[in-house]
Amino acid sequence: MKHIIQLTALLLLSGGSTLAKDPALPSEKLDFTQGDTLPRQISHDWTLGPIGARGWCQVSKYGAEGTTKDSRQILITKVDSKGTAAEWLQKGDVIIGVDETPFQSDARIAFAKAISSAEEKGVFSLLRHRDGQVTPISIPLPTRPPFANTAPFDCPKSAQILKEGCDHLASRGLGSPAIDTHLNALALLATGDRAYKDELEQHVKKTLARPLSADMPLACWHFAFANLFLTEYYLITGDRYVLPEIRRLSGHLVAGQGPLGTWGHTFAEPTTDRLRGYGAVNAVGIPVAISLVLARECGQDFAGLDECIEQAATFFRRHVGIGAIPYGDGPPNLEYGHDDNGKNSAAAVFFSLLNDAPATAFYTRTALASYGLDREQGHTGNFFNMLWSVPAVALAGPTASGAWMNEFGWYHDLARDANYRFPYQGYPSQTPGNAYAKWDCPGAYLLHFAAPLKKLRILGRGVTCQPKLTTKEITETLEAGKINYRYASPEFLRESLSSWSPIVRNLSAKELRRRKIGLDSPASLTSSNPLDRIAALKSSKNFDQCQPLLADPDLRVRMTAISSLAGKDKKRAVAAVFEHLAKHSEKDPVFTQAIGNTFFPLGISEKAVGQLLNAPKDRETTIKAINILLNDEDALVSSRIAMGLKFLPDEELIPLLPLVYHRAANPPAGNVMFANKLQTSCAGVLVHLRLEEGLETSANLLADESWGRNNRLPQAAALLIQYKGYAKKGLKPVKDTIAGMTSPGDVKWKKLLQDSVDIIEACETPKDKLPTIESITKDFKNR
Known part of the structure; x- marks a missing residue:
């Protein structure tokens, strides 16, 4: 049950979006100047920049993360008694405008954008509503210049924030080693300032004194960021006493890589070489890969390291030119925006270290196109989306980074409080009190302002693989993010x-x-x-002219050909795509994922899948194509195909049976979270044909405690019961599972299994034997 514990820990770390849904948004616009009060279920409040206060803005539903675009007020929720605003603001006040002008647009963003000019003048002019009265107030602020048009390069404001932020960070101390504090340590390291030498050495000693365990929850996350810090530290200081720990961490990361070149929340299962839980998590996989490249640069050279890095590069290279790197093994995202929670940005850094120009250029450009709501979004939170943003954008140079900061520098100003703590903000509709809210986050932002110094490898030290974008390309890229x-x-x-x-x-x-x-x-x-x-x-509109482009040398064109043909005539397109598969035996995972997305999307019914599988007239070609897709490395693809198998004639199923049996017991390496439907559908085919192997696989599925057990058990039980008395000989693994169910959460499932056993044992024991795949195949060939 270890995987369940680890999953729970992950959900807590990442904001608990599965355990607790984000709050329902108020259906009507609230007006706090007219006596409206904060609803019970709310989104989080915001740091209001350096004034020393926090405030709440109403969130409107927009996509998964919400937006504050309809807000015209900021309700003050907290005021630091020692902060700048304490004399002018108190909890319950309402900010209704800046510079004596009521908000005419998104109050949060308008407030944030006004911070820069307020700091230039040394005073922040706001319109405050209190007790029915609107009063102009002027809050004094330390003066600082605006961001330069090349920020953070050649930018006095960026340099000032970096220096003052790191001084505050060092004075508070780095605390215990953890993901966030390793990033804070990296920020101090990135300055190259020896004033932080003692604090950094203490952090190293604390890291080495309590070595991470490979069995800990979220091991890949903790190992990756510890390794990132230690490798960057060694590459700057040359302190050799950190090398054994770098080697140990790297060794576990290499051994823990999944078969597709990815990593999950924890290391791959040694006995199966599969990722535990629900599979790949690329938000950690890319930092792992970066840390291994740096470990190699630290002189680490052991079996499997080079191959591990190249396998990771092969996987993350598959999304170049096609979209945003997804959460797991699936196809590139095209809906969330140009970056999916910072993974494209992190990939830009990764490939720049590998000197891979095409991949670096694409991922850097998508990072540059990602700001505003695109950059604010993130699965379970946007912490890593923000972390990797500027390190990637800065690869394109000062003109590009300055243009990006002109679009999104306001977010940095809003997040920076008076003590340079940069408390975690999150996306607009995120639940208050999520796990990141307690993280110490300044390092994620201070690293941005340290980019021009290029002291760290992840900030461009020694990197020559930097995209050369023209002014026109920079403009086009930024425009792509705001259409x-x-x-x-x-x-x-x-x-x-x-x-x-x-x-x-x-x-x-x-x-x-x-x-x-x-x-x-x-x-x-x-x-x-x-x-x-x-x-x-x-x-x-011409189907016949488009069909040959299924064999185009460019993968992007081939993928577009799939969707183009499907849009013209779906059944005819299935036949054309199946013909292409059978003829070319194309096994590019992104291409086959495109087939799955286009013809067999999530939510499609089994009957609809069956109709499409039966549509092509050339049945021999169709069976070949089904065989290829059923054998795909991605369970998201193969599970959809498996759903429709029961609608094929028995004579067409027989040639597929060896693979069907294999898939019922052995799901693919990719997208294992979708393996349940694949396994139960394949087992269902074997049960439909009353085969011995169907009894075996159904019993084993009942005994399987891997990810998704609670969804799998009822289906597997229903399949096994169909064998009635024949199933008696397959009950041992089921009974062993029952005996091992001892936790309170197992009561329901233990009863289900015991009821299934009781039903089967009450049946009469048959005297004949069940046919096997071998026997039914032989009979079919002899017809």
């Missing part, structure tokens, strides 16, 4: 079908379809430019 598709002109949307950005291409086509506007494009299907071929595929 309002709902109001864009049809001409603009059509032109965007050949954008550099896969996100822009996808959302532009989606908006044109929503408006029922033709996707007409002057681009040619035979153009030498793959982006033009993509645009032509999206706009062409």
Whole structure:
């Protein structure tokens, strides 16, 4: 049951989004100047920059993370009695404007953007509502210049924040080694200032004194960031006494890599070489890979290290040009924006260390296009989205970073409190009191301001692989992050079908379809430019002319061909794609994921899958294609195919039976969270044919305690019971499982298993034997 404990720990660490849903948003706009009060279920409040107060803004529903775009007031929720604002603000006050002007737009962002000019003047002018009276107030602030147009490079404000922030951080002390404090230590290290030498040495000693255990919850997270700190520390100081721990941490990380080159919350299971729990978590996998590259630069050289790094690079390289790196093993994201919780940004850093120019360029550009709500979002929280942002953007140079800070520097100003603590902000609708709220977060921001110093490898030290973006490309990239598709002109949307950005291409086509506007494009299907071929595929109405592009040399084009053909005639497109698979035996995981996404998306019914599998007339080709997809490395793909197998004629199932049996017992390495449906569907086929192997797999599924057990047990029990008396000989693993169920949470499932055993044991024992895959195959061939 260890995996369940580890999962619970993960959910607590990452904000508990599965254990506790984010609050329901008030349906009506609140007006605190008219006596409205804060609702019981609320989103979190915000640090209000350096004034020494916190405030709440109303959140509107927008996507998964919400937005404050409709807010026009800030309700003061806390005032630091020793802070700058204590004389002018108190809890319950309402800020209704800045510079004597009521808020006419998002109150949170307008307030944040006003901080910079207020610090320039040394006074923050606000409109305060208290006891029915509106009063202009002026809160004094320490003066500082605005961000330079090259920030954080050649930027006095960035340098000042870095110096003062690190001084405050060092004076407070780094505390116990943990993910957040390792980042704080990295910020001190990134300054190159020997004034922090003693504090850093103490942090190293504390880290070495309490070595992390490979059995701890969230081991990959803790090992990755400890390794990041120690490797960067060694590369700057040359202190060799940290090398044994770097080697130990790196050894566990290499051994704990999953079969696809990824990592999960914990290390892979040694006996199966599979990731535990629900599989890959790329938000930690990329920092792990970065730390291993740095360990190699520290002189570590042991069996498997080079191969491990290359395998990780192969996996994360598969998303280049296609979208945002997803949460796990699945296809690239095209809906959340240009960066999915900082994974593209972290990948830019990773590939810059590997001197991989194409991957670095793409991931850096997507990082540059990610700001505003795109950067504020994040699965369970946006801490890592913020952490990796500027280190990636800075790879494109001062012009690019300055332009990005011009768009999003306000978030840094809002997060920076009077004591440079940068308390965790989170996304707008995030629940108050999430786990990150207690993290000590200044390092995540101070590292941004240390980027120009290039003292750390993750901040560009010695990196020569830096994208050279023109001013026009920088502008285009930033514009890609702010397009309002709902109001864009049809001409603009059509032109965007050949954008550099896969996100822009996808959302532009989606908006044109929503408006029922033709996707007409002057681009040619035979153009030498793959982006033009993509645009032509999206706009062409000719099925026959589009079909050959399923074999295009560019993966992006091949993927677009799948969706383009499906949009014209889904059943005919299935046949064309199956013909391509059978002919070319294409096994590119992103291509097969595109097939799954297009034809067999999440939520599709079993009957709908069956109808598509039965649609092509060429059945021999179809069975070959089904075999390829059922054998896919991604359970998200193979499980959808398995759902429809029971709708195939028995004679078509027989050639598939060896693989069906294998998949019932051995799910693929990728997206293991979807393996339940794959295994139970395959077992269902074997049960339908009344095969001996169906009895075996059903019993084993009941005894399987891996991830998703509670969803699997009822289905497996229903399958096993169908064998009635035949199932008696398969009850031993089930009874062993019952005997091992001792926790209070097992009561329900223990009863289910015992009831299944009782039903089976009450049946008459048959005298004949069940057929096997071998016997039914032999009989079929002899017909």
